[in-house]
Amino acid sequence: MTVQPLNSFRIGPDEYGHFGIYGGRFVAETLMPLILELEQAYAKAKADPEFKKEMDGYLTHYVGRPSPLYFAERLTEHCGGAKIYLKREELNHTGAHKVNNVLGQILLARRMGKQRIIAETGAGMHGVATATLCARFGLECIVYMGAVDVERQKANVFRMHMLGAKVVPVESGAKTLKDAMNEALRDWVTNVGSTFYCIGTVAGPHPYPMMVRDFQSIIGRETREQMMEAEGRLPDSLIACIGGGSNAMGLFHPFLDDKDIEIYGVEAAGHGLDSGMHAASIEGGRPGVLHGNRTYLLMDDDGQITEAHSISAGLDYPGVGPEHAWLHDVGRVAFLSATDDEALRAFQLLSKLEGIIPALEPAHAIAKVLDLAPQKPKDHLMVVNLSGRGDKDLDTVARHLGSGAR
């Protein structure tokens, strides 16, 4: 067998849902027929101009797209290197990138005739986005959320309640995102006939990683156009935080074949990679199988999944989307990590310099911008995905800094 050089990084997955060795469909038989049906329904919708028209309409008038690509002048001055642009996903309706994906999946669920929607959520942003669109279309909505996350993201729990969703606190395991996903899968196995599982990131069994990526890719497509308009050329580097990896994949995917563009994903290093208390599955994990796909996972020598740790509920997951695992192995995306403390400093800095309070998740990406941007020349164009706003994190940040923090 001769090894073919890759001439595109954008062709995956194959028909079995594989990105290299990653991805796949590792689910119980009960779910398989539905997953195959979903794959077909999505393929049909994707080819249907009416579906695109419907999506575009809601993206413009309900979500508020396009989101601005904003030149962060004072952050740029502060770093003294690269010219930094923020992709303002936090200005979307519901305050994060999550809604781009949820809109697509809910419109698809409607086409499939599903009336009952379930979702898992960590930070609560995906849960809020799902509850929002379920309210908009009159669908039943059940959100599984780890009991620890219910506690640390109270504001979002309240928002979901206001929107008419049922929030189920999950008491198993570490009571965070992984456990919420287990419980959502158990619900799905039980109610497979009536239920659509709206997964919040580029993970899970095929076709989810591909489908969520497609819905989120609007971030990168807009960025291309907006950067051409602003600077007359494409950016030199992209950077985004990685929980499961959906905001990052959305930004990266349209640029993967522009080989001169540097691409950085930032995982959560929690208390530090050496502490064992982190959520950096690529830097600190190895390949395994969980939640329907093969990918990098945090686990012990026996293949038992270990708990992730991050100040950010949205990054507190021991896995990562399979396409990221593959992009790591083939060397197209560089993976870095930021600690809780670095993220907290970046959170404060962006608030003070730009008047934008970021969510703790993208604060991890900002933290690495603070490292990378000063090393770049002044004509280097750097785009960071500001995936969500920080309102939901004010309690957490206040607790860490003491509420009189300045």
Add this chain to the structure above:
Amino acid sequence: MTGRIERRFAALEKENRAALVTFTMAGDPDYATAVAILKALPKAGADIIELGMPFTDPMADGPAIQAAGLRALKAGQNMKKTLAAVREFRAGDEATPLVLMGYYNPIYVYGVDTFLADAKAAGVDGLIVVDLPPEEDAELCLPALATGVNFIRLATPTTDDKRLPTVLTNTSGFVYYVSITGITGAAAPNPDNVKSAVERIKRHTKLPVCVGFGVRTAEQARAIAQGADGVVVGSALVEAVRQSLSPDAKSTAATVPGVTELVHALAQGVRSARASCR
């Protein structure tokens, strides 16, 4: 290949009765007690043994089996010890088929080829791996069959006639019919639905069909055994383990008998099923 599973079903057919298939968790509540349970099962009436390989994230299991797996892991269980338990069992019982059941990641991390060699050498007759549907046969199913280890697949109420052939290809030993759409230990199955589902599956295969998920009592076992080749009981047995434990979750003198008494009652149910309907 004729293995223990095939021989056991052939013998049961002569007796005109269904098999009682028991599920317990390796290492629950601790290694030694779980081995003692394992060794006591055949005498109590188990015809085929399923031994759970504990996993942190059992996405198709209900609270009872989730908790059993976590108890085992907490007590230090791992794949090596699970295979050691099978060896201990096999040293004293050459006839009773033993099937390992669980999730793929611990096997994948152990290494598929090493795992199959070690499992075969330990006396494992088959594997049930919940998160490996036919679409992923290349991972473990095909290597297992090549090694001479049965790969037992789950068929479910959502497996329609169109999909059944896909599920049955490369299935060996027996077919495990999951009687409900749901997780282990949930709702009880309706015996009438189960009977027609088993008949439907049997139109597609000569393999024995065992039915599980939701069976707890001798009564239910008896009803299901009228229309199936085997009845699987799991959550009720791991619940019996849990109920026998001391407040600090240690085994007590009641742990092994708690399980064997229930198995005995279930076996009575299974054994009386066909006598009563003829």
